[in-house]
Amino acid sequence: MTQRILLMSSSRKDNLGYLEHAPxxxxxxxxxxxxxxxxxxxxxxxxxxxTYERIVKxxxxxxxxxxxAIHRSPDPRKAVEQADAIAVGGGNTFALLERMYDAxxxxxxxxxxxxxxxYIGWSAGSNVACPTIRTANDMPIVQPPTLRALGLVPFQINxxxxxxxxxxxxxxxxEERLAEFLEISVPEQVLALxxxxxxxxxxxxxxxxxxxxxxxxxxxxxxxxxxxNESFPxxxxxxxxxxxxxxxxxx
Amino acid sequence: MTQRILLMSSSRKDNLGYLEHAPxxxxxxxxxxxxxxxxxxxxxxxxxxxTYERIVKxxxxxxxxxxxAIHRSPDPRKAVEQADAIAVGGGNTFALLERMYDAxxxxxxxxxxxxxxxYIGWSAGSNVACPTIRTANDMPIVQPPTLRALGLVPFQINxxxxxxxxxxxxxxxxEERLAEFLEISVPEQVLALxxxxxxxxxxxxxxxxxxxxxxxxxxxxxxxxxxxNESFPxxxxxxxxxxxxxxxxxx
Numbered sequence: 001m002t003q004r005i006l007l008m009s010s011s012r013k014d015n016l017g018y019l020e021h022a023p024x025x026x027x028x029x030x031x032x033x034x035x036x037x038x039x040x041x042x043x044x045x046x047x048x049x050x051t052y053e054r055i056v057k058x059x060x061x062x063x064x065x066x067x068x069a070i071h072r073s074p075d076p077r078k079a080v081e082q083a084d085a086i087a088v089g090g091g092n093t094f095a096l097l098e099r100m101y102d103a104x105x106x107x108x109x110x111x112x113x114x115x116x117x118x119y120i121g122w123s124a125g126s127n128v129a130c131p132t133i134r135t136a137n138d139m140p141i142v143q144p145p146t147l148r149a150l151g152l153v154p155f156q157i158n159x160x161x162x163x164x165x166x167x168x169x170x171x172x173x174x175e176e177r178l179a180e181f182l183e184i185s186v187p188e189q190v191l192a193l194x195x196x197x198x199x200x201x202x203x204x205x206x207x208x209x210x211x212x213x214x215x216x217x218x219x220x221x222x223x224x225x226x227x228x229n230e231s232f233p234x235x236x237x238x239x240x241x242x243x244x245x246x247x248x249x250x251x
Numbered sequence: 252m253t254q255r256i257l258l259m260s261s262s263r264k265d266n267l268g269y270l271e272h273a274p275x276x277x278x279x280x281x282x283x284x285x286x287x288x289x290x291x292x293x294x295x296x297x298x299x300x301x302t303y304e305r306i307v308k309x310x311x312x313x314x315x316x317x318x319x320a321i322h323r324s325p326d327p328r329k330a331v332e333q334a335d336a337i338a339v340g341g342g343n344t345f346a347l348l349e350r351m352y353d354a355x356x357x358x359x360x361x362x363x364x365x366x367x368x369x370y371i372g373w374s375a376g377s378n379v380a381c382p383t384i385r386t387a388n389d390m391p392i393v394q395p396p397t398l399r400a401l402g403l404v405p406f407q408i409n410x411x412x413x414x415x416x417x418x419x420x421x422x423x424x425x426e427e428r429l430a431e432f433l434e435i436s437v438p439e440q441v442l443a444l445x446x447x448x449x450x451x452x453x454x455x456x457x458x459x460x461x462x463x464x465x466x467x468x469x470x471x472x473x474x475x476x477x478x479x480n481e482s483f484p485x486x487x488x489x490x491x492x493x494x495x496x497x498x499x500x501x502x
Contacts, residue, residue, distance in 0.1 A: 012421040013421070092428075140398060143383075177343075
């Protein structure tokens, strides 16, 4: 299997700059080979796509890769078809998925990546790589046609994972929100990625990058740590029951 | 206009017990009159509807009101039709809305409340009282048929409002999430309710209850404080553009 994807928790770790923690993670999937990356800035809502490109482009150029945002192309589908790699940035996951469906690029990205085009996502860009966006942390500011997404990995990821809640606050903690997902979506499980962590995958095996490792939410009361640099078969983390090629997640 | 609704931010404030901060808020809408409340426990996911009823029933009985959870009735639509008041509890807003549509009670609750049946919601129960659930804080663990909801108030509420984010965490703060909503949903605005606060409304005027007041998010960079016990015309806070009786929130 030739699929190679990198799903990062976040664009920032601690007080570091934009993707400043991630050069080695990015090289691990792009292999220092000459590549022209198409960048999908659709998750950006409070700033323009131009601005988003201005933030991301220098990061990748410094690492030796070309990058252009997809909104520069008159035909986004064609831009994806011609890409050597696809990068999808963070922001609002609902806006991102809605705009991806609007642009008609969901199926094309899925097919391209399954046949070997590199995919890099962070935050919202990692959420849309999952079977659905049902483990996103974002506010549902728009209604995409469906919560189904790219399905580049067979299970759900929770990015920006953080344990507990502010003292005195009674809203649900992240663990409580994930417990609700696990309870209502049996047998689905979740890979939670703290900020700075990432999942590198070839379609069969996953490797957790980043010093903080990851957390496998097995069910609403059980979690298992996955260490930094630990590899595991993707099938270890249960995904949705797939009906007609798509997760039947209403069950 | 006879509509009388109470939309509370949360079931808990600080370290107080379940709705322990809210007796006066509840009396303000139920007026100490004899009422049989139908309780909608559908937002509960990690515990049973029976358990949820066992938590909520004594709270209302202590205040002098009868309460029964809707799942005890073989016909939830009939239960709503016969109710003197409707209470909708917190939990997961997506599960709540999905189950309300499944039970076929969305339209009936809306009509009943518009003609005077008291409505009390907290947390998820306040989210579904808005035109849509697009300002909920919850994880989208299931996909309801639509994000459109009861529309008992003409604008969006954000419950459990809390400012800022944990030190060292790079996920979006609540203000940042709301800024995304305000940016993508112009001209819509938001009433943010800190824990312990509530909106009491007769359909034309709103009064903010609870010592912490509320915050009117005018646009992505402007907020205006609303003081405790301050009344204001509901029309002051802009809602969605309504097309064919429903907000056209894709625009």
